[in-house]
Amino acid sequence: MPIEYKKKVVVMKDVVSVEDAEQLLEWLQGKSAIRVDMAACTHVHPANLQVLMAAGIKVSEWPADPDLGSWIASALTSAK
């Protein structure tokens, strides 16, 4: 699964596709102070990003891929 749901962290790996957005949105409902770990993420469909942006999720680990990182940086803020 590209998204692993831990207690307070959403871990994104490899390619997160459009279908994952629904589950992500569901899972985030009613939760607070969640972080996202994108260290191993190579691409994420913007539907997921919309969810993260709307929920104000902060990034605990930036993607190893600097290009993706730069894109994400325009959308999400760092937790640190």
Added chain:
Amino acid sequence: MNELLEQFLAESREALQGIGERLMDLENAPQDQELMTQLFRLVHTLKGNSGLFDFPDMTRVLHAGEDLMDAVRNGKVVYSRTLADRLLDAMDFVSTLCDDIEQGRPTDSGASRQAVVLAKALRELLSEAQAPSPEPVAAAAAATPEPAAAQSSAASATSAASSARTAAAGTSLPADLAQRIPEAVRLDAWKQSHEGAQLWWVSYKPTEECFFQGEDPLHQARRTPGALWGGMVARTEWPKLAELDAYRCMLDFDVLASGPREAIEEHYRYVPEQIDVQAVNPASLAVPQGDPNGGPVYEDFVGDALELLDKGDLKGLKRAVSSMLELSNSKLWLSSALRWMGLVLSTTTPSTSMLRALIVSLRTLTPPVFDAEEEAVEVVSPSPAVEVAAKSATEVAGAPVVDASRLEALEAVLTVQREILALPDDAPWIAGRLKGVTSALTGCLRAMGAASELASLQAASEQSVQSKSASPLKNWLMDRSAESIANAATAAPKVTSAVAPAATVATAVAAPVAARAPAPTPAPAPAPAPVKAAATAAAPSEPAPRAEAAAPQDAEVADGEVRMNRRADDTSSAKTLKVDQSKVDRLMNLIGEMVVAKNAIPFLANRAETVFGMRELAREIKMQYAVINRITDEMQDAIMQVRMLPVSFVFQRFPRLVRDISRRLGKEVNLVLEGQDTAADKNIIESLADPLIHIIRNSLDHGLEMPEVRQASGKPAMGSLRIQARQDSDRVLIEISDDGRGIDPEVIKHKAYQKKLIDEATLDRISDQDAINLVFAPGFSTAEVVSDLSGRGVGMDVVRSTIERVNGSITLESKKGQGTRITLSLPLSMAVTNVMMVASDSQLFGVPLELVTETVRVPVKNVRSIKQRQAVVLRGRVVPLISLNSLLHIAAPPVINDDDEYAVLLVRIGEESVGLLVDEFHGTADIILKPLAGMLGRLHCYAGSALLGDGSVLMVLNLKEVL
């Protein structure tokens, strides 16, 4: 190219042709619903087909056309001249695209823009009640930012030039946008642009439903060619998480990219309406960022820096900047500005205004304001070789006025380049040196405005680099001097001013076409003309894209002009050959003779065995014969195929014909064509045309009743006419049937009697079928009034003779009140005929085998004489006997064989059986029947002649004539 694509192209051309024709027709009949529907269908089909392939531009335009035609045929939009013009332009565009595809040319990048413009033009007609005047579209497409520039006189040339320059240099990014981009990226981008790269700001706004269409805009944006930076931003405020629809796209994507605009447009070719590409003024990237920790120490620095700048001591300024940078915290606004200053200072001609603005921004701690005018400086990459050369080149680039001193400077540069090229070629850095010289020369050309020379320089440079020798460049340079380059500069405006009148002519013609001509030189196409005419400050500040556009070039512009003038019906090279029919006939003759000649070989083989006793030889001959036989048969088949045409060739005109006639008569007819692929020899197919038309006319005129009459007799109001073609062994059968009122034998009988075609006795005795067949009698026609459609009496008998002339036959069946069916039976090909060979008076004759029913030997004593005619009773029937010799006026009597018998060839001509007295039978043969030509052609007793395997000539009898 695969089959599907080939088929698509062939169909598309046909469709485009059809669309063109119908548009022409509609001009004369603007209310014709049928034409509109046909037009709609053609465009619709074309659009659907194009969607199978990756042709988004074509599909876009066709989609707009389809929507428009749909509205027209539903009466929502009025057909007008403008509509026709725009559609024609769109179809010409599609045709051009088809040409590109066929030639394997990559689609011109301007095509995407073109497609959007055309589609917009078409859709405009949809949304407006009345067709708007074409001018606004032209203005929007062609002139864009500075239409006023086109009107500028020499006096305001400079201001026009500067505004043109601004437009050309690109829009300044607002500081807040610039600051989204990390400084490192911006520094790099600025450096790149200073080295000649073009910077673009791509703003991509996908539609809300794009996710559902399977699009991933982030992926698309990430892969923008030449992307330096990208970011996304939400369009509106995010709703509460519980109410969020994750699948509704609310993000806008921005990309800073370098490189050719065409690459970007190509990348987004599927969604051109969702993106906006703007040239970026690189100076606007230089926005310092950071902690504006102000203090008096800065004011000192600012003062010193300005002083150094005014004195022109750039080296000193550079030192000051670097030392200040070392001392300062890198996160300060100050440091950021210093970094920018450092970057600017590192270029060969640091822009003093930019430096000033940066320094001032330190004081004001607000984003620097750059004077746009000076920023569009021609960039020249530093030559790795001699600094002097580079410096003088840039000096030339910076000089504002064309004068003698400029020419001098140019000459100096050229001299240095020559010296460099004269250096030995064996240096390991030869490539770098050559490239350096090229850059310097490029800069010179651009500075002088001699863009026309760029292509040849580029070619020479490539050659040099490839061959690792300075010679090509040396030669290029040898042919040129400062004067010649300056002259080339004055030559250039002529070319571009040719563009301007072309552009104006274009606007006069039609809107979207105007958009096409300037498309290769985008935006202010008319502007460069007066600007170049002034030829002053415009020249050096002509930024890279403009010169680039001018270079690749005038050729492209000329191409644009050619394209503009070309219409959809200009032919391109096709995949078929036009062959003279005589050549094909020659082939047919040759293969015919080959067939006959090869048929002699088995006999030879037999003779070898029987007469000469060489069994082995006979066997070998037979084996070889098998090979030759196979090949010859195949060759014959192939050649026949060359002449084969499908019946659709004739059938395709019928729908129109039926429609026209039925309309004229006020009848409703449904035409069904079946078996259109059935093929037959060209001659036969062509000879079918007239008979079929006549039959159809008859059917429509006499056969099918008026709708009311039909309904009264319980038939559906719409009559049906079915034409079916199929192949049956070696014949082609064509059946024309209708469900009309049929042929009434009584009426026919009486009519024939009236016209004295039959006598009373026959009138009583004649069967229904025979009565119906009376229509074939010459001079027969039941029509009271000779209409222009039919009833002239040139009717069915002519049809029958035409059919029979090609060895076909025609039969007529009909049932009163139910309908009529006419069946044509035609040979597949005219070539090979089967004949029966007979001898008479030791001459060989051929009789078409299909006429022969029997060969029989009749004892002399069975022959009776009835009324001066001889006859014999055969199986209960009386068969008249005629001697072939007497028919041919040969004096000799028929030979009687040893058993006292005549050799009788029973033949059937039409309904009658006749016995031909011949001397001897000689078996059958396949021959190529050739009609007698010239004087001999008047001998109607012969159907033709043929060559036999042993070289002798066989005369084939035309028994109908003979008897």
